[in-house]
Amino acid sequence: xxxxxxxxxxxxxxxxxxxxxxxxxxxxxxxxxxxxxxxxxxxxxxxxxxxxxxxxxxxxxxxxxxxxxxxxxxxxxxxxxxxxxxxxxxxxxxxxxxxxxxxxxxxxxxxxxxxxxxxxxxxxxxxxxxxxxxxxxxxxxxxxxxxxxxxxxxxxxxxxxxxxxxxxxxxxxxxxxxxxxxxxxxxxxxxxxxxxxxxxxxxxxxxxxxxxxxxxxxxxxxxxxxxxxxxxxxxxxxxxxxxxxxxxxxxxxxxxxxxxxxxxxxxxxxxxxxxxxxxxxxxxxxxxxxxxxxxxxxxxxxxxxxxxxxxxxxxxxxx
Numbered sequence: 001x002x003x004x005x006x007x008x009x010x011x012x013x014x015x016x017x018x019x020x021x022x023x024x025x026x027x028x029x030x031x032x033x034x035x036x037x038x039x040x041x042x043x044x045x046x047x048x049x050x051x052x053x054x055x056x057x058x059x060x061x062x063x064x065x066x067x068x069x070x071x072x073x074x075x076x077x078x079x080x081x082x083x084x085x086x087x088x089x090x091x092x093x094x095x096x097x098x099x100x101x102x103x104x105x106x107x108x109x110x111x112x113x114x115x116x117x118x119x120x121x122x123x124x125x126x127x128x129x130x131x132x133x134x135x136x137x138x139x140x141x142x143x144x145x146x147x148x149x150x151x152x153x154x155x156x157x158x159x160x161x162x163x164x165x166x167x168x169x170x171x172x173x174x175x176x177x178x179x180x181x182x183x184x185x186x187x188x189x190x191x192x193x194x195x196x197x198x199x200x201x202x203x204x205x206x207x208x209x210x211x212x213x214x215x216x217x218x219x220x221x222x223x224x225x226x227x228x229x230x231x232x233x234x235x236x237x238x239x240x241x242x243x244x245x246x247x248x249x250x251x252x253x254x255x256x257x258x259x260x261x262x263x264x265x266x267x268x269x270x271x272x273x274x275x276x277x278x279x280x281x282x283x284x285x286x287x288x289x290x291x292x293x294x295x296x297x298x299x300x301x302x303x304x305x306x307x308x309x310x311x312x313x314x315x316x317x318x319x
Contacts, residue, residue, distance in 0.1 A: 005085065006120045007093045007110065008197055011147060012127030014099030014259040014296060015276030017157050019048045021127055021190025022094055023055050029194045034091040036060035036084035038077065040069045042098040043294030044226040047261045051272065054287045060087045069097045070105040078113055085117065092122070092197065099259065100222060100296075102143070103150040122197065123182065126151035127190060129277060130170035131162045138173070148177070153196060156186045222258060226294035227303055233314045234265040237282065240313040244273060244280045252306075255299035262293040267315050 010025075012018050019039070026032040037059060039048045049063030062080035067073035077095075084093055097106055107124065114121045126147050137144040148154065154174055159167055167186070174184045183196060247257050260275035263285050270288035274281045293306060 003091055004118070004120050005090055005093060006122040006197075007095065007114055008122035009095045009097065009106075009110065009124040010127065010192075011097055011101065011103060011124060011151065012099060012155075012157075013143075013147070015274075016099065016127040016129060017190040017276070018096050018099070018127055019051050021125075021155070021157070021192055022096055023052065023057075024190055025094075025192050025194060025197070026057055026059060027055070028191075029197075031091070033058045034089055035094060036062070036087055036090055036092075037094045037096065038062045038064065038080045038084065039096040040067075040073060040077075040098045040101070041065040041294065042068055042100050042222070042296055043224050043259075043261070045228055045292040045294050047226075047263065047292055047294050048096065050263065050288070050292065051285075054285055056287070060084045060090070068101055069095075070102040070109075074109055077109065078116075081113060081117055081119075093119070103146045107150050123152040124150060125153045125155055125192060125196075127155045127157045128170075129158050129161070130156045131158070131166050132277060133170070135169075135173040152182045153192075154181050154184045155190070155192055156184065157190050158188060159186050160188045222296050223255070223298070223300045224294070224296050225301055225303060225306070226292070227306075228293075229291040232265065232291040232310070233316065234267055235310060235313045236315045237266040237268065237271060240264070240266075240273060240310075241280060241282055243309055243313055244275055248275045248278045248280055252297070252309075253301050255297040255301050257295060257297055259296040260294070262291070263288045264291050264293075264310075 010018050010022055022037060026035060037052055039052060039061065041048050044066045046063040046065030049061055052061050062083050064073050064076045064080055069077055084090065111121060138148055156170055174181065185192060244260065247260065251257060257275050262273045264271055264273060270285040272283050272285040295301060
């Protein structure tokens with residue numbers, strides 16, 4: 001008899017480090033090959049799925065780009081479940097919603113889907129940066145209230161970037177949460193202890209009451225853009241990184257950058273460029289063969305503006 005498959009959720013706001021957390025988690029699990037990941041990108045090109053595939057882990061990956069699992073992409077989620085469940089020996093499914101997902105709607109849909117497919121609902125994890133998440137946000141911002149209330153486990157990520165008083169403030173606040181969380185983990189690079197996903201005792205807690213501030217027909221106010229280019233000249237890594245730092249601080253074309261990801265060729269190979277929580281990160285992207293860019297912003301940023309910035313950062317361009 002096939003063991004019952006457990007479905008976990010790793011959530012968090014934009015730039016919290018969800019994809020890195022999943023990668024680190026799977027790399028630490030000796031039975032990672034028994035896993036599948038369903039990743040949802042609000043952006044158009046599905047870069048998070050490409051990042052997971054670049055890890056070369058033997059896992060099943062289903063990518064749902066161009067919307068949010070809590071609303072417009074909900075119909076795709078059931079199909080993604082059915083696709084990954086065809087994998088022989090599958091024991092766990094990890095769902096990574098976009099950083100804009102409204103958790104009450106998503107959790108309710110996941111409950112119905114798990115019941116329909118005979119899956120066991122595992123734990124929901126919420127990644128947070130203690131430096132940027134305060135009790136005032138939880139009390140006044142519905143997004144954060146829902147994110148935290150629907151999490152079984154809170155993961156305080158990037159604690160190496162926190163001051164001692166920021167971390168202590170986070171500890172004091174999360175200790176007062178009622179009902180208390182099953183665990184509050186403090187970590188860097190999104191490292192989640194794999195035992196928290198163990199098949200034994202990993203069930204989610206019962207759902208709380210519906211939150212009247214949300215409605216299934218809600219709309220996201222954020223704007224997204226992106227494109228894929230098969231033949232893009234290499235960019236100067238240093239110059240484009242400087243460009244991203246300027247965007248992170250001052251915005252682009254009058255819009256604030258909420259999240260930016262780009263896989264681009266450079267003289268030293270393919271690189272993943274990111275703006276996450278107003279910080280710029282650059283790392284190698286093995287296995288990439290085409291340029292992809294995705295961004296989420298406070299207002300529309302025309303593709304032509306980003307393409308012009310790339311042109312000025314070409315490795316052969318002289319300033």
